[in-house]
Ligand SMILES: [Zn+2]
């Protein structure tokens with residue numbers, strides 16, 4: 001088990017896998033190599049990729065101004081996905 005974990009960690013370090021903490025445990029996802037955001041649903045745990053506009057240039061600018069190195073490979077946007085939203089709306093309508 002720990003060997004598998006180390007292998008996953010090494011792939012994550014290399015940027016080939018992106019690691020997330022969901023429900024208190026580490027989850028891994030095989031991502032595209034380009035800069036992207038992770039749209040994470042807090043209800044169903046789905047993670048979707050969304051390509052970063054301008055290759056994340058806006059974040060580089062903020063990082064330069066704020067003297068902060070941002071790791072956009074790990075950019076996470078938390079919220080609720082469309083299907084959960086629609087499911088919630090149906091529940092609310094009952
Ligand atoms: Zn990713």
Ligand SMILES: [Zn+2]
Nearest residue numbers: 041044081084
């Ligand atoms: Zn969802």
